[in-house]
Structures are given as structure tokens and as C-alpha cells.
Amino acid sequence: MADHIYDLIIIGAGPAGYTAALRAAAMGMDAVLIEKKALGGSCVNTGCIPAKALLQATAVYRDMLKAFRFGIVAEKVSFDWRQMQIYKNESVESFRSMIQGMLEKAEVEMIHGDARLHADNVVRVTTSKGALTLKGKNVILATGSSPVIPDIPGIDLPQVMTSRDILRMDDWNFDCLTVIGGGVIGMEFASFFNSMGVEIATIFAALGSRVTLLEQANRLLESMDPMISEQMEANLRSKGIEVHCNVQVMEIKDRGNDTVSVNYRCERGWKESPADRVLVAVGRRPNMSKVLADDCQVQLENGRPLIKGTYRTTQENVYAIGDTVARKRLAHVAASHAAYLVENLAGRGHRMQLSVVPNGMYVVLPVVPTCIYTEPEIAAVGFTENDARLYNMKIKCGVAYMTENGKALLARNSRGFVRLIFEAYTNTLIGAQIMCARATDMIGEMATAIANGLTAYQLSTAMRAHPTYSEAITEAIKDALKNG
Secondary structure (H helix, E strand, O other): OEEEEEEEEEEEOOOHHHHHHHHHHHOOOOEEEEEOOOHHHHHHOOOOOHHHHHHHHHHHHHHHHHHHOOOOOOOOOOOOHHHHHHHHHHHHHHHHHHHHHHHHHOOOEEEEOOEOOOHHHEEEEEEOEEEEEEEEEEEEOOEEEEEOOOOOOOOOOOEOOOHHHHHHHOOOOOOOEEOOOHHHHHHHHHHHHHHHHHHHOOOOOOHHOOOEEOOOOOOOOOOOHHHHHHHHHHHHHHHEEEOOOOOEEEEEEEEEEEEEEEEEEEEEEEEEEOOOEEEOOOOEEEEEOEEEEEOOOEHHHHHHOOOOOEEEOOOOEEEEHHHHOOOOOOOHHHHHHHHHHHHHOOOOOOOOOOOOOOOOOOOEEEOOOOEEOOOOOOOEEOOOOOHHHOOOEEEEEEEEHHHHHHHHHHHOOOEEEEEEEEEEOOOOEEEEEEEOHHHHHHHHEEEEEHHHHEHHHHHHOOOOOOOOHHHHHHHHHHHHHHOO
């Protein structure tokens, strides 16, 4: 017998879960949010927010080292790792408190406990005060994802860490880091440790860290435009980071004295990368193994819920959103899933999920922006040039380099570019790749333009202030129109 029957039970309080709970409250639904750990999920507690906090701290440090070029004298600049961790932890707590405040203001019922989904949408929750049995007319699985641990001999050595392990480190106690994986997580951490290591090494050699990056694909950031991959590799190499693509990690060996060697195979044969610590950043997989009871009817395919229709699982009135099903495991994707689903469950759906841009091209054009918080930042949305070729589309491209941008020159940060891709017959924007300071802030305009099928001519009518990085968008549009 259920203790309570809800309109909606939400399991998991990450960006998908807490957004779903807030939308349900706004729709007048009787809903409950269940979380066994801390509010905010991986994003707030072990991923996006702590990583970006430390990246922000290193950006300040990097700017201080270069302050003299702006006429600012800052002598004996150094960093305190423990204080950086305090700043990071305060940032995480601020985000958690913000979410807690929003949920309390919306009067969302919350249960802290370990949930299991059974048949007939019964959810049993183990809490510190005992067990609860709940039943939901609808149930949402928003349990997030965890780092993939590849099957490599030596992967369980204590020197091998995931991103969440490194983010929790109390001490800066190593000089040499090897990163396995050249995707988003690998890029951010490679850049992070370089800025804390190689640049510091010029002042305090004892604190320098040598960073080596190993990627199985033939280029970094394989899903992004090759131009971004090339520029990112050149940028990392310029900072002293060793980059090796098209390699296969075969083994991690204990070398003694708290060090290891990462043995990998490349075109030239076997190589090894000595390291004090190894970061494994090869992807993430859904957290589904512990939330589904034996009698649950949710079927899995390669560890992810099998979806029929819009977020519907194989158990009636049970839905999966966010990292449990998304190909792009991003917080803004998870929140978008939640808002769309809950509004439709409440019978008040009004959002359109775009797969065809309203310009008559009839292609599946992604409108989810991808952001990478390296230095410089990277952001992209829509098609790359290679994507367009798969659809046999005739395109025209426009590029503007930040070496010709006034704001970039003022900031002495002129690395990067804006690259826009237009469908040639209609001049409709179908893709944008940006690599420069503030790229992650600029990509929103491009995502809006793609979602609404805007053309180069329509985009050119917008006035962009001077001096701003966004002026490069105008120049890229001009370049594309000039090219045909």
C-alpha cells in the first residue's frame, strides 16, 4: 500500500530533476523530488560548477602574471591551492543554496533518500528515518551519469583519477599529469593544469607540472569542426602541453615512489608517458543500475533506457530525461528536456522541439550549443562543414580572425576566430564555431539565429557595439557574402 499517490515522482535532483520539480509546482501538480545525495547533481557538486570555479581562479592568476603589460605592477604573484579549494567549495554551496531556495519558494516536496522504481510506478525510498512507499501517476528518471572507467590494466591504481577525484584534491602534490581523453573534459582539465603548472614553472620551477594528453581519435574534439581541433592543438602545444592523437592506451604501470607510466601504442610503436597522476576523461554513462528494481519494466539498451516517443520508457507513464538519455550530456539540455516534458504532462505544452529549421531545408539541424571553457573559450552550434557535406548541401563559409578585432587587441588576447556556415542558396545560417574570449557568451545569438532560420542578410542588419568580441560575427557574415 502506497503511503501517498503523486501526480509526479521525480528521481534525481540535478538540472533535469530540479527543473522538472519547479515546472511541476508552477503547473499545480502534486509532485515530489527524491535525491540520495546533494541537490544539483553532478553538474553542481562534482562537475560543471567546481570545474568552472577552479578555471576562473586560474584565469585570475594567469591575468595577474601578465598584469605588467597593462601597466599594473603585481610582485611575487603566487597561488594558494587550499584557498582555491575554499573558493570552489563556496561557489558550489552558493549554487546549492540557490537551488534549495527556489525549491522551497515553490513549495516543492523533497525527500532525501535512495529510491528504487518498481512495477506499477511504485517507488520505494530508503531514508535515514525509515522506508517509504510512494506511487506516481507519472515517474521521471533523472538520475544523471558517471564517468566511464575504461577496461585498461592498471586503471584501478591509486594514482589514476576521474575529474571528480581531481576536483576534490586537498593538496597540490604532483608535477606530472597525463590526461587520457581529448574531449571536452580532457580539454578543460589539460588547460587547467597547464595554467597552474607550466606558467608557474617559469617563476617557481618546483611547482611546474608537465601535462601530456592522449587521444584515441585522429584529432582532439573529434565532434567539432576540424578548424577548432587544429587551433586547440596548436594552442595547447604553445603552452608546453604534449599532445598525442591516434593512440591507444594499453596499460598503466606502477613505477614506485607514487608514480606510474601510461603505456600507449601509436604509429611509431609503443611509447610511455611517466606521470604522478593520471586523469581518465573518456566519457560518461547513465546512472541506471541501482534505481531499477528487479520487477521494473524499464528496458535498457547499452546501459541507457530504451525510449519510445518523447522520453517515454518501456514502462507505462515512466519517462527518462537528461543524462540518462541525452547524446549531449549538458545541463541546459537536461533542463530543456524537463521543461518540455512536465508542461506536456500537465496538458499545457507550448514548446516546439526543433529538428527542422523553418527554412524549407528539411534537415535535422542541431540547435544545442556546446561550450568548452578552455583558454580561449570554444563554443559551437549547428552544423560543421563536414556535417553539411553529409547532406550534400552547398554552403558558403565566412571567417573573422580575432587578430582584427578591437576588443581582442585591447585585451591582448587575439587568439581565435568566428566561423559561420551558411546554406548557399538561401544564405540561411546552419552552423557557427567560435574560439575566442567570451565565445560561450556569444554563441547564444547564433543558436537563436539557427533556431529561427535567419539568413546572413537578416543577421547583418543587427548592430553590434564597438569595441566588442561580437563584432567578429559581423565580419564573418561579410566574409561569407563576399565569397558568393
